[in-house]
Amino acid sequence: MSASPPSLLIAAREAAAHQHYPQGALYMVATPIGNLADIGLRALHVMSLADTVACEDTRHTAGLLQGYGLHKPLLAVHEHNEAEAALTVVQRLQEGQRVVYVSDAGTPGVSDPGARLAQAVVAAGLRCVPLPGPSSITALLSVAGQAGWDGQFVFRGFLSPKATERQRDVQALGAEARATVLLEAPHRIEALAKDMALLGERTLTVGRELTKQFEEVAQMPANGFTAWLQASAHRTRGEFVLMVHPESSDGPREGLPADSLRVLDLLLVEMPMKSAVRLCAEITGQARNALYDAALARKKAGESGESDSD
Secondary structure (H helix, E strand, O other): OOOOHHHHHHHHHHHHOOOOOOOOEEEEEOEOOOOHHHOOHHHHHHHHHOOEEEEOOHHHHHHHHHHOOOOOOEEEOOOOOHHHHHHHHHHHHHOOOOEEEEOOOEOOOOOOOOHHHHHHHHHOOOEEEEEOOOOHHHHHHHHHOOOOOOOOEEEEEEOOOOHHHHHHHHHHHOOOOOEEEEEEOHHHHHHHHHHHHHHOOOEEEEEEOOOOOOOEEEEEEHHHHHHHHHOOHHHHOOOEEEEEOOOOOOOOOOOOOHHHHHHHHHHHHHOOHHHHHHHHHHHHOOOHHHHHHHHHHHHHHHHHHHHHHO
16 A cells, blocks of 8 residues: 555544544444455544454454554454344443444445344444445446446345255346346355356356456356356456346347337426336336337437438
8 A cells, every 4th residue: 555554544534533423333334345455534534443343353354454554452243143242242332432343345234244233233222333435246337337227236145055046046137127246255156157057148247356466357148157267267266246237238129018118208208218217117017128228219219300300
């Protein structure tokens, strides 16, 4: 990192100290998912104020804090002891401590421990404060490049480790009109890739080791995922985030029913295209992507007509 830890903590204080950080509150702090430089200044400042840092892995978090020049008492709160350790955290909050909770990487409670802890704190009538940070989910979505995508996606996280259930889940993805984001660990990625072939030519964007030294982003048909993994031995290593794209807006689609198109036309007269498509999908049950394509074609046709009349 470009600044030494003391200088970094000074910058964090100058940037974030104007905000009030109450005592007796739990701060859910998102930490880098691989690159230490991705930490937020507000997260650093709050960690510097913490009386206790509760964490998924004390050894990992000790190294993380040391990288920023911080040394704090640590309390282990992980998936195996979360319910019991939450009582300790609540007690410390009731004593007026500021407690920070961090998972090993990313946002606590999102495919990581933290949800039970937050629930216990809220149930005790205490404050739980979120501090956002790096996310492999939004990082991958930002580079997936889905034309005509309206920003809607489904976050499924990790699919079942059981083959039959996982295959059933993958088949269900084929019927999902929205983009779907999955996470997977290296020891299960080959099994998932094999099952993804059930989606045929559906576009898949793969993020491997996002923000880390050997970061890799690639796009391919779902049925080509296994071949991509096998092309290089290192590709089965590291953490994965995957986006199953919605049905492509390129190329021909099945024609929409006339009554659905009539509803779309009426709505387009009254509201912006995105709102018209969303409402039409709710009314007619038709896929948003198909309706978006139809609305876009109508817009282009209208613009062409205006040009011809000039």
